[in-house]
Amino acid sequence: DRYGFKKASHYVTVEQYNAWNANYTVHIERRAKKWQTLMRSYGLNTSPGAVRFPPKSDKIKRYVRKGIPPDYRGNAWFWYAGGPGKLAREPGLYGDLLEKVEQGGLGDTDREHIERDLNRTFPDNVRFKPDPSDINANSTRNRMTKDPETPIVQALRRVLQAFAVHNPQIGYCQSLNFIAGLLLLFLNEDEEKAFILLEIVTSLHLPGTHGVALEGANIDIGVLMSCIKDSLPAVWSQLDDQGGMGGVGGGSGPLRLPTVSLATTAWFMSLFVGTLPIECVLRVWDCLFFEGSKTLFRVALSIFKAAEPQILALGDPMEVFQLVQSFPRGMLDANGLMDTCFRRRGGYGSVSQGMIEDRRA
Structure with a gap:
């Protein structure tokens, strides 16, 4: 494409x-x-x-x-997310972090996990996989050597290593590779800008989501489920296989997330990369960096709304789980998805950042 x-x-x-x-x-x-x-x-x-x-x-x-x-996309993301201001407040930070990595500041576990995921990042994208002619030249020379790396994969390694050193409470978490990889793709491999946007995503838009306990991810899935309960009650009754929301959405008692919430955790952790077709992901990111994390909830609700007829036709919780996993991957119509997100009547334009923050609390 x-x-x-x-x-x-x-x-x-x-x-x-x-x-x-x-x-x-x-x-x-x-x-x-x-x-x-x-x-x-x-x-x-x-x-x-x-x-x-x-x-x-x-x-x-x-x-x-x-x-x-x-x-314009990558630079517009950076501009509207507040990247220039953050860069001005922390000049030279990225270079300093790379020096720390060189001096042994990165733990072995994070280093190994980053290396493991580098080649799993967009293997079907031409910028991430080596040129076949390079591989042929390489393999005839020495069959034991690894495939040559493309410049963007080398850049991705440095961004993830710098991030892990700067954020020990997160280190490296799977899914950060996809976020950083897509940022590099649209920022013409500007590592410093990609690093800053990764910082903004993990601290501002998804606080705690990529931490060791994934506490932020669980909170946000709870918020999403409470929004589904309010706005799509018929869908909620199909999803709710754990006997109620407990403390979310006005109930009392401990929070019991339905099984399907496991399928939606990746939606937030990877900002819909690998969940929606790439054009939809880009349109979601356009709005995320301009408007904030309410965008992610509006998109998730729009996916459930689009899938509602199929969800209601199923009886088995496992079938519902599989549908929620697979359904968004076929949602090509980026304009239709965004229309549902932002319509106030029959859509999710009324889901505000204030409401999300209240429910997160």
């Missing part, structure tokens, strides 16, 4: 992808022209490498919700 990922998956055929992409390409081209006009109206550089963007406003929010053009 346009980002170097394979078009087809177990859940989407090439024919389905091409049929959807024909219309979506027109959408992307139209939005790119609108963004260029917008940037010019603010006196900003409109070239693909632009690093400054219009200040946040309701108008810009509407533009972001309809998708940031691929050429």
